[in-house]
Amino acid sequence: MHTTASSTHYRQRARMGVILRHVVINCFVLIILLPLAWVLLLSIKSIPDAYTGTLWPENFDFSHYGYVLQKIETLPRNLFNSIYVTLSTVLITGICAVLGGYALVHLKVPGQRIVLLMLLASLYFPVRVVSLISIFEIQRNLGLINTTGGLILPYVTLNLAISILIMRSIFEQIPHELVDASRIDGCGAWRTLWTVMLPLITNGLAVVIIVNFVTAWGEYLLAATLTNDQAVRTLPVVLASAHGGMGQWSWPRIAAVYVIAITPGIVVFGFAQRLFFKGLIEGALKA
């Protein structure tokens, strides 16, 4: 810094600026965290306290979590449905995105420009809303209405385009020379992808996995439209229709279900956040 007479003054002003900046940022941090803290608190309030609306309860009750998992008959089923649908979707979309991204960048595929243009165009079109009528028809013709597994097929497309585009920009950072070298060493396109590429795309893959996990885990519109019975539904649909009543569905108990529902996403993100940020900078922003 400058070694002038005003340097102390300058340093003081800079210090004030730093403090002010952190105060403002922390206000935003609080705004983000408070609603989540509130629902967490609601899930451990005693039932009478939950209904008065008081922010800080007089009595805590930690039994709601055990209660909802044991006493609400369909809940373990809904939880299982969500896990099943989500993992299948993430796996299938992940495979589509890696293979597709690789082919669009490092292989010569007839018509790849058209595929790329269609994927890009689909990002701007309200596909989810407009396609709904036809997806209902397809699922009915396939006999997949009111089945949990049937949801996986439309779920794969929810983030398909963006996932392929993310992987594409990740693959674009791998020099073609690497692919050529591997080919000259006798590797086919598949082995090149599997042995040479895969270790280099983990950051982008983390982004794709998290994005698809979050969407499939929380999907509401298709699940609510294509299923009817509580037992085949996923957790978000059950939660969206739940309103605090008495007994099983009293407020702190619904809140406990809610906390169970949002935890997996946060945990997965927590573990993968380093990869996620790297992947976001490498690829997602150029997609």
Next chain:
Amino acid sequence: MTTTTPEISLRRAEAKPRQRGSDMANWLFLLPAVFFFISYMLYPILRVLFISFTDYKYLSQDPVQFIGVRNYVEAFADPILYAGLSRAAQFTLMFLPGTILIPLVLAVLVDRVRHEGVATFYRIILLIPAVIPGPLIFVLWKWMYDFQIGPINYILVNVLGIFTPQTAPQWLGGTSLTLPAVALFEIWWGLGYHTVFFLAGLAAIPRELYEAARIDGANEWNLLWRITVPRLRPIMAVLVVLRFGSAMAVIDEYLIFGGFNRASPTYTWTVYMYDLAFKLGDWLQGYAAAIGWIGALSMMIVVAGLLYLFRPQDG
């Protein structure tokens, strides 16, 4: 194993940059993606376009009749469609500026945090709402705004005393406050995610640019408007267009909050389409399909305008 020097492979790559294994067999790699893309995106959209020119009903035994543009003629005379489009546009206007500008400011602030650990901490907190799926966010805020247990009205009535229980605002449920209330929590939801987006853009701006401008006597305000904002323009363009698209086509929130009350501000063109197709006894899919396509096309017109507005200018 063939023995080649790196130079040879380099030269090959330069000569034919994209000519690798020109083969239909390479289509195998694109096949899974294209299969899903066609069967659950492209085909459904075109199928709905076809349905919009018919009197199609799922439940009807009668053969489907091709009726030309009759659904469209009817739709263009339908006041509910216009109300629906106008409500979606109102929501977009409430939502879009906040969801772009607030994260931009926050990103500029967080970008200057030099302490690596603190910066990481901020980024993780910011992204927590982004890893909670949308519908679960809507459920949370439905409770936040709740009359009985919601903390927002509790604070307004019991803590601040601005309202009495009788005059307390009814946020959701089809009042004039509903769209602003939805816009508010949508901004909350996107706050962190968009900030991280801008942060990645800021990280790509060379520090020397700022140093040089400071030496030339520019103050912080000049730096923001002359360097930061122009450099973030491409990212801002992507966010504006994508968020415009998601805001105009919002449906889950409105189904969860507003239901099918036609007087509610949440009864937009998307809800109208859903109502016609799946809820009303008649199951008028043909007409619903036309509503869906009209909504989509009106959006596309604005998207084209936005893309033109944000076209690259340095060329």
